[in-house]
Amino acid sequence: STGSAAAVPINAEFDIAYVTPVTLGTPPQTLQLDFDSGSSDLWVFSSHLPTSQIRGQEIYAPNKSSTAKLLDGHSWSITYGDGSGSRGNVYTDNVTVGGLMVERQAIECAQQVSSSFTSEAHIDGLVGLGFSTLNTVSPKSQLTFFDNAKGALDSPVFTADLKHKQAGTYDFGFIDKAKYTGEITYVPVNNDPGYWTFSSSGYAVGSGNFSASPISGIADTGTSLIYLPTAVVTAYYRQVQGATNSRSYGGYVFPCSATLPSFTFGVGEARFTIPPAYMSYAAVTPGSSTCFGGLQSSNGVGINIWGDLALKVAFVVFNGGTPPTIGWAAK
Numbered sequence: 001s002t003g004s005a006a007a008v009p010i011n012a013e014f015d016i017a018y019v020t021p022v023t024l025g026t027p028p029q030t031l032q033l034d035f036d037s038g039s040s041d042l043w044v045f046s047s048h049l050p051t052s053q054i055r056g057q058e059i060y061a062p063n064k065s066s067t068a069k070l071l072d073g074h075s076w077s078i079t080y081g082d083g084s085g086s087r088g089n090v091y092t093d094n095v096t097v098g099g100l101m102v103e104r105q106a107i108e109c110a111q112q113v114s115s116s117f118t119s120e121a122h123i124d125g126l127v128g129l130g131f132s133t134l135n136t137v138s139p140k141s142q143l144t145f146f147d148n149a150k151g152a153l154d155s156p157v158f159t160a161d162l163k164h165k166q167a168g169t170y171d172f173g174f175i176d177k178a179k180y181t182g183e184i185t186y187v188p189v190n191n192d193p194g195y196w197t198f199s200s201s202g203y204a205v206g207s208g209n210f211s212a213s214p215i216s217g218i219a220d221t222g223t224s225l226i227y228l229p230t231a232v233v234t235a236y237y238r239q240v241q242g243a244t245n246s247r248s249y250g251g252y253v254f255p256c257s258a259t260l261p262s263f264t265f266g267v268g269e270a271r272f273t274i275p276p277a278y279m280s281y282a283a284v285t286p287g288s289s290t291c292f293g294g295l296q297s298s299n300g301v302g303i304n305i306w307g308d309l310a311l312k313v314a315f316v317v318f319n320g321g322t323p324p325t326i327g328w329a330a331k
């Protein structure tokens with residue numbers, strides 16, 4: 001089997017996150033979910049949430065699904081690196097993504113979500129695509145949609161073809177040759193503790209020399225930006241007039257009028273260049289002339305993260321075979 005579904009940016013101006021339509025239960029309830037290779041819980045806004053925490057999101061109501069079953073005595077609670085989080089109880093039900101159906105998928109129903117989720121009307125929940133070792137359901141942890149689907153897939157892979165300010169796709173079970181050019185460069189993945197952790201071969205700022213130094217980081221579709229070591233980030237912002245690492249804004253900012261260099265990262269011998277226009281993320285507040293950088297320091301994060309800003313300049317294969325690997329291709 002295979003599946004293919006759209007990855008739609010939730011904001012017309014900035015690629016904050018991407019959502020994908022997912023149908024749950026019988027009759028089908030369709031929610032727009034954030035596919036997140038940096039976590040491993042499938043959780044949704046649900047009929048178990050206080051209405052005060054729902055602001056425009058679609059909800060999943062298990063009691064309206066004839067195929068929903070309570071996973072008795074199980075609960076979940078997750079906190080993300082940005083401090084957001086949610087918790088609740090667990091049902092199993094049919095989950096379909098782009099024509100690919102998993103029966104008895106654990107659907108973690110939110111009974112509480114943090115304010116940043118309530119404020120994001122376009123995200124109805126997440127589909128974790130990290131390794132199932134990270135799943136937070138207790139007392140028995142649950143498998144991700146990908147892990148449940150894997151055995152039935154033509155090939156044990158999913159691919160991400162994210163785009164800037166336009167819809168891309170997540171494919172399951174096949175590698176679409178029409179979505180990339182040249183060869184796919186595969187590198188090893190360390191899935192301990194459960195992220196798609198790989199080693200980049202180095203970086204370059206603008207037209208500068210390529211610095212061939214391995215950078216270990218996670219491929220994370222659920223994070224907007226790129227978080228890298230201080231040495232990389234200072235080398236980049238040294239080339240940006242007026243750039244400063246702002247404590248108040250929580251990262252590197254610069255005048256929106258500044259000329260930005262491109263940023264190139266390596267995967268093996270392959271090179272991927274993020275154009276200058278992508279490297280300015282957003283004005284720090286609407287209408288401000290100060291802009292927030294797409295490249296930020298990983299100092300406060302604890303791990304290096306290759307988020308959507310890096311993923312959107314490539315076609316990326318998340319190979320869940322044995323051993324797992326990750327492939328990057330130009331497009």
Ligand SMILES: N#Cc1c(N)n[nH]c1N1CCCC1
Pocket residue numbers: 034036038039080081082083084126220222223305
């Ligand atoms: N922080 C953070 C984070 C991450 N590293 N991967 N996915 C994340 N989120 C998904 C929804 C909220 C945050």
